[in-house]
Amino acid sequence: MLDVRAVVTGIGSCLPPDVVSNDDLSLVLDTTHDWIFSRTGIARRHVVRPGTSTGDLGTAAGAAALESAGRRGCDLVLLATTTPDQRCPATAPQIAARLGLAGVPAFDLAAVCSGFVYGLTVAASMIGAGTYDSVLLIGAETYSTIVDPADRGTAVLFGDGAAAVVLERGLPGTPGEVLHVELGSDGDHAGLISVPGGGSRAPHLDDDASRHFRMDGREVYVRAVAAMTRSARSVAEAVGWRPEEIDAFVGHQANARILRAVARRLGVAEERVVSQLAEVGNTAGASIPLALAWAASQGRLAKGDRVLLTAFGGGLTWGSAAMVWPGVHPVRAEGPSPG
Numbered sequence: 045m046l047d048v049r050a051v052v053t054g055i056g057s058c059l060p061p062d063v064v065s066n067d068d069l070s071l072v073l074d075t076t077h078d079w080i081f082s083r084t085g086i087a088r089r090h091v092v093r094p095g096t097s098t099g100d101l102g103t104a105a106g107a108a109a110l111e112s113a114g115r116r117g118c119d120l121v122l123l124a125t126t127t128p129d130q131r132c133p134a135t136a137p138q139i140a141a142r143l144g145l146a147g148v149p150a151f152d153l154a155a156v157c158s159g160f161v162y163g164l165t166v167a168a169s170m171i172g173a174g175t176y177d178s179v180l181l182i183g184a185e186t187y188s189t190i191v192d193p194a195d196r197g198t199a200v201l202f203g204d205g206a207a208a209v210v211l212e213r214g215l216p217g218t219p220g221e222v223l224h225v226e227l228g229s230d231g232d233h234a235g236l237i238s239v240p241g242g243g244s245r246a247p248h249l250d251d252d253a254s255r256h257f258r259m260d261g262r263e264v265y266v267r268a269v270a271a272m273t274r275s276a277r278s279v280a281e282a283v284g285w286r287p288e289e290i291d292a293f294v295g296h297q298a299n300a301r302i303l304r305a306v307a308r309r310l311g312v313a314e315e316r317v318v319s320q321l322a323e324v325g326n327t328a329g330a331s332i333p334l335a336l337a338w339a340a341s342q343g344r345l346a347k348g349d350r351v352l353l354t355a356f357g358g359g360l361t362w363g364s365a366a367m368v369w370p371g372v373h374p375v376r377a378e379g380p381s382p383g
């Protein structure tokens with residue numbers, strides 16, 4: 045049987061045009077630019093205007109990724125998101141239809157900040173099994189719609205955005221190949237990152253406490269460093285990469301201190317750490333593909349580079365992936381088109 049691999053052939057992104065700086069937030073919250081920047085590395089973030097949805101951003105990013113890959117369509121559309129357009133139905137089929145792909149299978153995948161790495165695993169597995177030849181994997185989020193604007197502990201951390209990759213069937217050794225993936229979860233600690241209301245356990249969203257995102261930042265920090273280090277090290281060892289052979293370390297963009305701590309533990313030099321945090325903050329399931337698209341557009345990723353991805357998020361969930369960077373040109377969509 046032919047040895048088939050999933051290969052990234054295109055990448056696109058979309059950020060909403062409105063930007064909120066740390067100084068803007070300090071006018072409405074008991075916080076300062078210095079606190080936010082020194083604790084997180086975040087200086088500003090993009091946010092949607094009321095009425096713009098995750099699906100709007102995801103559609104624009106998906107179209108950009110298809111253009112980058114030189115394709116009109118694909119066999120499967122996957123959307124990694126925690127902030128779908130509505131509870132029912134899933135957002136992915138609507139994105140597919142808006143991209144002219146009605147009829148193509150499409151579904152949402154909920155793994156919070158690990159969503160992109162989970163999606164990469166699903167896409168690579170389906171291509172490897174011969175189920176589909178091409179997958180459009182989108183990470184899109186609008187956390188501005190779920191954070192409590194009065195909670196300085198979370199409101200300063202998140203931003204909105206979307207990015208997407210196209211994966212196609214290819215041969216081993218093709219630049220863009222996804223070499224190895226590993227995932228994990230621990231639902232015993234689901235309460236550390238949650239939106240308590242709106243699900244079957246507590247369906248009503250009638251007060252702020254039930255509809256807003258909440259996180260035990262201190263506890264999550266410790267667990268994120270440990271899990272990302274363990275998972276990324278295991279993936280690097282599985283593909284036989286020594287730390288000095290890793291050209292780019294792209295971790296979930298939650299906190300620059302976490303990225304540095306994990307890289308230090310892995311033995312990856314600080315200049316190999318990709319961080320877009322200053323510009324976009326934490327964009328949850330969109331953060332890794334946004335960082336990849338940004339790094340590629342800055343010339344920080346070259347064809348053949350060894351890229352190590354790692355993520356950690358609500359669930360708790362985590363996952364890592366090793367891939368070889370393809371010779372793709374990232375396409376940036378100008379802004380979301382309304383649905």
Ligand code: ACO
Pocket residue numbers: 074075076079080083084156157196197198200237260261262263264265268298299302328356357358
């Ligand atoms: N401005 C000023 N002071 C603040 C702010 C703020 N915006 N937020 C909190 N503080 C205060 C706190 O009240 C606390 O004050 P106290 O000491 O008087 O109690 C003090 O600053 C320190 O608070 P900590 O929470 O200990 O601050 P920490 O250094 O841990 O930074 C942060 C907080 C940035 C949230 C950090 O814990 C973190 O990054 N955690 C991990 C986040 C993460 O990895 N998330 C990934 C998953 S996200 C997802 O899945 C959607």
